[in-house]
Amino acid sequence: xxxxxxxxxxxxxxxxxxxxxxxxxxxxxxxxxxxxxxxxxxxxxxxxxxxxxxxxxxxxxxxxxxxxxxxxxxxxxxxxxxxxxxxxxxxxxxxxxxxxxxxxxxxxxxxxxxxxxxxxxxxxxxxxxxxxxxxxxxxxxxxxxxxxxxxxxxxxxxxxxxxxxxxxxxxxxxxxxxxxxxxxxxxxxxxxxxxxxxxxxxxxxxxxxxxxxxxxxxxxxxxxxxxxxxxxxxxxxxxxxxxxxxxxxxxxxxxxxxxxxxxxxxxxxxxxxxxxxxxxxxxxxxxxxxxxxxxxxxxxxxxxxxxxxxxxxxxxxxxxxxxxxxxxxxxxxxxxxxxxxxxxxxxxxxxxxxxxxxxxxxxxxxxxxxxxxxxxxxxxxxxxxxxxxxxxxxxxxxxxxxxxxxxxxxxxxxxxxxxxxxxxxxxxxxxxxxxxxxxxxxxxxxxxxxxxxxxxxxx
Amino acid sequence: xxxxxxxxxxxxxxxxxxxxxxxxxxxxxxxxxxxxxxxxxxxxxxxxxxxxxxxxxxxxxxxxxxxxxxxxxxxxxxxxxxxxxxxxxxxxxxxxxxxxxxxxxxxxxxxxxxxxxxxxxxxxxxxxxxxxxxxxxxxxxxxxxxxxxxxxxxxxxxxxxxxxxxxxxxxxxxxxxxxxxxxxxxxxxxxxxxxxxxxxxxxxxxxxxxxxxxxxxxxxxxxxxxxxxxxxxxxxxxxxxxxxxxxxxxxxxxxxxx
Numbered sequence: 061x062x063x064x065x066x067x068x069x070x071x072x073x074x075x076x077x078x079x080x081x082x083x084x085x086x087x088x089x090x091x092x093x094x095x096x097x098x099x100x101x102x103x104x105x106x107x108x109x110x111x112x113x114x115x116x117x118x119x120x121x122x123x124x125x126x127x128x129x130x131x132x133x134x135x136x137x138x139x140x141x142x143x144x145x146x147x148x149x150x151x152x153x154x155x156x157x158x159x160x161x162x163x164x165x166x167x168x169x170x171x172x173x174x175x176x177x178x179x180x181x182x183x184x185x186x187x188x189x190x191x192x193x194x195x196x197x198x199x200x201x202x203x204x205x206x207x208x209x210x211x212x213x214x215x216x217x218x219x220x221x222x223x224x225x226x227x228x229x230x231x232x233x234x235x236x237x238x239x240x241x242x243x244x245x246x247x248x249x250x251x252x253x254x255x256x257x258x259x260x261x262x263x264x265x266x267x268x269x270x271x272x273x274x275x276x277x278x279x280x281x282x283x284x285x286x287x288x289x290x291x292x293x294x295x296x297x298x299x300x301x302x303x304x305x306x307x308x309x310x311x312x313x314x315x316x317x318x319x320x321x322x323x324x325x326x327x328x329x330x331x332x333x334x335x336x337x338x339x340x341x342x343x344x345x346x347x348x349x350x351x352x353x354x355x356x357x358x359x360x361x362x363x364x365x366x367x368x369x370x371x372x373x374x375x376x377x378x379x380x381x382x383x384x385x386x387x388x389x390x391x392x393x394x395x396x397x398x399x400x401x402x403x404x405x406x407x408x409x410x411x412x413x414x415x416x417x418x419x420x421x422x423x424x425x426x427x428x429x430x431x432x433x434x435x436x437x438x439x440x441x442x443x444x445x446x447x448x449x450x451x452x453x454x455x456x457x458x459x460x461x462x463x464x465x466x467x468x469x470x471x472x473x474x475x476x477x478x479x480x481x482x483x484x485x486x487x488x489x490x491x492x493x494x495x496x497x498x499x500x501x502x503x504x505x506x507x508x509x510x511x512x513x514x515x516x517x518x519x
Numbered sequence: 520x521x522x523x524x525x526x527x528x529x530x531x532x533x534x535x536x537x538x539x540x541x542x543x544x545x546x547x548x549x550x551x552x553x554x555x556x557x558x559x560x561x562x563x564x565x566x567x568x569x570x571x572x573x574x575x576x577x578x579x580x581x582x583x584x585x586x587x588x589x590x591x592x593x594x595x596x597x598x599x600x601x602x603x604x605x606x607x608x609x610x611x612x613x614x615x616x617x618x619x620x621x622x623x624x625x626x627x628x629x630x631x632x633x634x635x636x637x638x639x640x641x642x643x644x645x646x647x648x649x650x651x652x653x654x655x656x657x658x659x660x661x662x663x664x665x666x667x668x669x670x671x672x673x674x675x676x677x678x679x680x681x682x683x684x685x686x687x688x689x690x691x692x693x694x695x696x697x698x699x700x701x702x703x704x705x706x707x708x709x710x711x712x713x714x715x716x717x718x719x720x721x722x723x724x725x726x727x728x729x730x731x732x733x734x735x736x737x738x739x740x741x742x743x744x745x746x747x748x749x750x751x752x753x754x755x756x757x758x759x760x761x762x763x764x765x766x767x768x769x770x771x772x773x774x775x776x777x
Binding site (some may be wrong): 207 | 532572576586587588598603657660687
């Protein structure tokens with residue numbers, strides 16, 4: 061019986077105009093998105109290699125150890141092939157970060173971009189599934205019961221001994237299969253497109269992440285479909301269903317996800333980045349001023365007393381490293397305080413986002429793919445660790461002989477920035493709860509739809 | 520916002536808001552007339568709705584997002600890294616030439632100095648040419664992106680409203696230009712200070728005057744310039760409105776009401 065009902069439902073969808081529309085929209089949108097992001101990835105991998113060479117060359121031009129502490133080194137964040145599918149919180153595939161002993165790792169701004177892309181960013185699969193496919197899910201499901209009631213076919217079907225719960229299940233399965241088939245086929249084609257780009261090297265953990273993220277997309281779309289069934293079973297006219305569903309869609313997909321960060325910002329007040337940066341700049345200036353005064357008080361008499369250069373360099377190193385240590389310690393305290401409050405804000409945003417399946421989907425899928433908020437925090441922590449290593453290395457290079465012209469600065473052994481992405485297991489553990497909540501949303505909508513269908517007046 | 524003192528609205532701001540309302544009304548009426556057109560072309564409400572949804576997805580979501588991509592493929596611009604690498608290569612070549620000159624006897628005397636200056640100027644000219652080429656190519660790509668995206672009224676609406684709010688592409692370009700200008704002026708200022716120190720051995724007292732520092736200044740466009748700039752977008756929104764209304768009228772005349 062169930063298979064017969066599913067078959068009927070599936071055939072109804074396959075013969076409909078909306079399925080034809082889905083068959084056009086899905087490949088166009090998914091293929092263009094994957095192709096564009098894959099091209100961007102290819103260009104970015106070239107830029108990444110060029111930048112690495114250029115920055116290594118720049119570092120080789122360093123002549124004195126104090127340049128290592130003050131100017132620092134430029135490092136490039138490695139590429140993540142998952143960005144081809146899920147762009148995440150940062151559109152850039154790679155970025156250059158300046159790491160020095162004097163300041164926190166500082167990302168270099170890139171103003172050289174097509175400004176039109178800022179107004180119309182490239183669509184990734186999060187956008188395709190989150191916005192476009194969810195709209196199609198509504199278009200597929202809005203008239204499941206109300207439409208059939210309007211046409212009179214529901215009465216005919218139920219005049220046979222068809223259990224209502226089976227009918228609901230058949231509608232859900234048949235509709236989801238019809239909706240997801242063009243989407244999955246397009247994704248498969250998209251994966252074929254990525255094969256044209258040898259730079260996209262997906263490792264086993266990437267495949268696992270991609271698989272889980274796609275599973276997330278399927279759960280999300282089936283949730284929206286279940287919502288469509290629920291609303292359809294609560295209304296008696298398809299026009300009412302679609303109006304209610306569009307209203308819910310606007311609130312759930314557009315309003316709530318955008319509102320959650322603002323509500324969290326009001327609830328957990330965090331100082332602005334400008335305030336934090338100016339506080340850090342103020343204390344740096346204060347400590348630098350102290351350092352300059354101490355150095356000037358020392359260097360004048362030392363030069364008059366013909367103090368050996370080695371002693372002067374040692375004093376410089378001592379004073380500057382003391383200043384850097386104080387600045388870094390205070391800076392870390394400010395950063396830690398800011399980060400603690402920011403984490404509280406992010407946690408609250410995530411909690412609020414759970415109200416909307418769309419927000420839940422976007423956050424969890426990006427976290428699965430390693431392009432979300434958690435990966436960004438992981439990368440920031442890794443850059444902070446590297447900055448500490450760099451400072452230690454830079455101060456170990458203070459050799460008086462270099463300043464006396466008897467030796468040259470050797471920096472072949474400088475520490476390389478080797479970023480390790482958050483392990484898949486960790487990503488999975490942290491995100492599985494979000495996915496579970498999404499599944500719960502799905503079950504809740506289906507249960508509510510079941511209750512509504514059992515009481516539905518088919519007359 | 521004005522009453523609680525969060526923002527101050529002057530005459531120009533109010534005029535901008537007025538224009539924003541006009542553009543928004545045009546945009547909304549465009550969708551209304553589009554809905555009418557689709558409704559006169561179909562015979563069932565559900566078909567009209569599905570077609571409207573399809574048109575909305577393609578026209579509002581897909582086309583504007585694809586426009587910059589097509590422009591990037593049609594008018595590729597080398598990346599900033601590539602240009603920087605080429606400039607560095609030019610710089611290295613210039614340094615090599617200068618080293619060669621200084622190793623020759625010619626470097627002593629006026630002839631040597633003239634040659635060195637020529638080589639330096641040639642290097643600078645080549646670097647400037649690269650910068651100019653990059654900027655021009657970029658401007659072409661941006662312009663093509665804008666033109667293509669205007670196939671969708673969503674793009675016209677966004678350009679018009681962001682330009683009115685002074686948060687659009689022009690503001691981005693103005694900021695970038697101001698940044699470049701400031702960088703150049705600040706470099707000149709720092710070079711001047713360094714030269715002074717090198718010539719005199721130390722910096723004279725009072726060398727630093729805060730008001731002599733270069734100022735970061737963004738040139739903001741006036742309202743009439745903004746309106747002139749967005750006239751094409753306004754016209755497009757109007758044309759779409761008229762076309763859809765005319766289309767709906769024509770199809771309604773032939774509509775089978777039985």
